[in-house]
Amino acid sequence: MLCAIYTRLSKEDEDKQQPESESIQNQKSLLIHYAIERGWDIYHIYSDEDYSGADALRPDFNQMLEEAKAGKFQIILCKSQSRFTRDMELVERYIHGLFPIWGIRFIAVADNADTEVRGNKKARQINGLINEWYLEDLSENIRMVFDMKRREGQYIGGFPVYGYKRHPTDKHKIVIDPEAAQVVAQIFQWARQGHGKQEIARMLNDRGVPNPTRYKQDRGWTFRTATEQVFGIWNKTTVWRILHNEMYVGVMVQGTKRKAGYKSKTMIDVPKEQWFRVEGTHEPIIDRETFDTVQQMMSLRTHNSGTGQPHVLSGLVRCMDCGSTLIKGSNMRKEGRVSYLRCRLYAESGKQKLCSRHGIRLDKLIEIVTERVRHYVQTYFDTEQLHIQPERKSRQDALEKEYKTLTGQMEKRSLALRTLYLDKVSGVISEGQFEELNQSFLQEKAQYTIRLKQLEQELAQQEKPKGRDELMRRAKELLELETLPRELAVLLIEKVELGEKDPATGRQEVRITWKF
Numbered sequence: 001m002l003c004a005i006y007t008r009l010s011k012e013d014e015d016k017q018q019p020e021s022e023s024i025q026n027q028k029s030l031l032i033h034y035a036i037e038r039g040w041d042i043y044h045i046y047s048d049e050d051y052s053g054a055d056a057l058r059p060d061f062n063q064m065l066e067e068a069k070a071g072k073f074q075i076i077l078c079k080s081q082s083r084f085t086r087d088m089e090l091v092e093r094y095i096h097g098l099f100p101i102w103g104i105r106f107i108a109v110a111d112n113a114d115t116e117v118r119g120n121k122k123a124r125q126i127n128g129l130i131n132e133w134y135l136e137d138l139s140e141n142i143r144m145v146f147d148m149k150r151r152e153g154q155y156i157g158g159f160p161v162y163g164y165k166r167h168p169t170d171k172h173k174i175v176i177d178p179e180a181a182q183v184v185a186q187i188f189q190w191a192r193q194g195h196g197k198q199e200i201a202r203m204l205n206d207r208g209v210p211n212p213t214r215y216k217q218d219r220g221w222t223f224r225t226a227t228e229q230v231f232g233i234w235n236k237t238t239v240w241r242i243l244h245n246e247m248y249v250g251v252m253v254q255g256t257k258r259k260a261g262y263k264s265k266t267m268i269d270v271p272k273e274q275w276f277r278v279e280g281t282h283e284p285i286i287d288r289e290t291f292d293t294v295q296q297m298m299s300l301r302t303h304n305s306g307t308g309q310p311h312v313l314s315g316l317v318r319c320m321d322c323g324s325t326l327i328k329g330s331n332m333r334k335e336g337r338v339s340y341l342r343c344r345l346y347a348e349s350g351k352q353k354l355c356s357r358h359g360i361r362l363d364k365l366i367e368i369v370t371e372r373v374r375h376y377v378q379t380y381f382d383t384e385q386l387h388i389q390p391e392r393k394s395r396q397d398a399l400e401k402e403y404k405t406l407t408g409q410m411e412k413r414s415l416a417l418r419t420l421y422l423d424k425v426s427g428v429i430s431e432g433q434f435e436e437l438n439q440s441f442l443q444e445k446a447q448y449t450i451r452l453k454q455l456e457q458e459l460a461q462q463e464k465p466k467g468r469d470e471l472m473r474r475a476k477e478l479l480e481l482e483t484l485p486r487e488l489a490v491l492l493i494e495k496v497e498l499g500e501k502d503p504a505t506g507r508q509e510v511r512i513t514w515k516f
Contacts, residue, residue: 002043003075004064005031008083010052024049027079034109035077043073053086065094068104081108148411150254151404153278157254159221161247162212163285174282181285183209184248188286191243191294194312194486201234211238243298246277249291250284253277297490311339312366312486313496319343320499320511328362341365341498360498360508368510369496370484376492376514403455410448417441491515 007027024047035042044067046060056062068076076099078084084106085091095106099115106115149156154172163184167173183204190200204211210218214232246253255276257267317326326341339362417438429437492515499509 001040001075002073003035003040003077004043004068004073005035005045005077006061006064006084007031007045007047007079008051008053008058008061009049027083030079030109031077040075043067053082053084056085056087056090068099069102071103074103075105075107078106078108080110081113084108144411144414147255147276148408150252150276151278151407151411153252153281155252155254155281159216161245162215162242163248164282176283176285180212180215184242184285187239187242188248188290188294191297192290192487194297197236197239197243197298200239201236204234204239209234211235243294246291247282248284248286249288250282251277251279252281293487293491297487311362312484312489313362313369313493314486316489316493317341317365317496317498320497320509326498339363359501365496365498365510366484369489369493369512372512373484373488373492399455399459403452403459406448406452406455410445410452414445 005028007024009024009027028045028047032042032045044064046064048058048060051058051061064076067073076084081091081095084095095115098104099106104115107113146156149172155166155174156172160166160174163177163181164174165177167175187200187204190203191197195203210232211234242248253275255274256270258270259267311328314328315325318324319326322343324343326343328339328341330337330339332338340359341362342359494513494515497509497511497513499511501508
């Protein structure tokens with residue numbers, strides 16, 4: 001008889017400091033001795049290290065199954081059924097399904113599981129269920145530990161976001177990577193100047209800057225990526241992700257994706273309100289003001305005729321009648337190319353015009369808006385004295401401290417409840433004692449949940465938008481430039497509404513709604 005020996009040790013087993021008998025070497029020694037005692041010849045010893053029992057993509061495991069199907073041996077020998085798999089689906093598919101067809105006898109020494117022994121199937125199925133439950137509990141415990149670390153602002157990812165690197169002595173902290181951080185700062189600067197994500201990607205490629213994937217490869221960092229970008233070309237998606245990432249202002253953002261299930265490798269998006277956000281965990285590359293301004297600018301729908309450079313009022317000008325955004329078109333004149341804005345509904349409705357024309361030369365409109373911006377800013381600074389109040393953060397700090405404390409208490413209660421359940425199963429406490437303590441825990445958890453919701457509402461009220469004084473201060477700085485910057489237009493203007501030109505008088509109403 002030819003037998004195949006299979007051994008496995010997962011990373012979780014090593015982290016939990018399993019006894020020496022669980023090591024790969026001792027599994028091999030036990031199984032070799034078992035085979036020799038019975039006079040079986042060993043065909044091959046298959047071994048997978050750092051692979052979970054739920055992972056069906058283990059290399060030696062799959063090679064063994066292929067050779068079992070080919071009839072290379074008659075017996076598969078494991079220390080326990082859990083070493084073969086912890087997945088009940090794989091137990092049924094192979095041990096109870098395909099192995100009998102292939103003429104394979106499966107033996108798990110420690111479990112006394114042997115497919116040749118009649119009446120042994122129920123024991124194997126029970127073992128399979130226990131292993132599956134263990135796998136689910138292990139996954140839940142790991143998730144709870146990770147969530148606790150995320151709430152505390154500890155970094156638990158693999159490679160940090162582009163612009164940062166791991167702290168040299170603390171793997172749960174990140175520090176600035178100067179070379180990459182300089183590129184990130186440049187990207188935000190270009191975005192603040194009004195450049196679109198496509199244009200920024202082009203400028204980076206023109207300068208020969210390697211994209212984040214190639215940057216890591218050039219430094220010999222081994223990592224897995226869904227798409228290999230060996231040429232290091234930037235694209236608008238990469239730029240967009242950087243411009244929207246709050247990590248660059250010193251906020252630790254984690255838990256944006258999760259596995260679809262404890263046995264699945266598919267990652268799904270997590271709703272933004274469920275993300276873990278902890279402020280002040282690392283040094284920022286971008287200041288909050290720059291980040292918020294860029295978010296405002298990107299939130300507007302812009303049209304740039306493929307140049308990547310939107311005009312100053314792009315996304316801000318609306319039709320006074322139908323409310324649709326005005327779009328840009330160009331005509332050739334003696335003085336050169338002239339750009340116009342007109343109602344989208346009029347332009348796209350074909351022969352049956354659904355709205356009036358509402359056309360205006362773009363340069364004339366920019367002149368009008370620029371003049372009104374200068375007038376209002378200068379008026380405020382000439383006639384009013386600014387009183388910028390210091391931020392009152394003491395209340396917010398107290399709320400945040402209480403929120404963090406309560407969250408920690410909730411986590412401790414959950415862990416205690418799990419321990420309590422294990423004590424009940426082990427017979428340490430009775431069913432009645434468990435029910436009494438469980439009820440007490442649930443009551444405390446309900447009280448904590450109510451208070452946490454109250455704190456979330458109070459914290460949301462603490463986050464006030466920038467007042468008029470702050471807007472005016474930024475406006476004065478930007479007005480020192482010769483032309484009206486797009487940043488200033490986005491900062492001050494809610495919308496610009498354009499009315500239809502009166503054919504008799506030539507007058508056309510322009511209505512500006514300000515943010516201050």
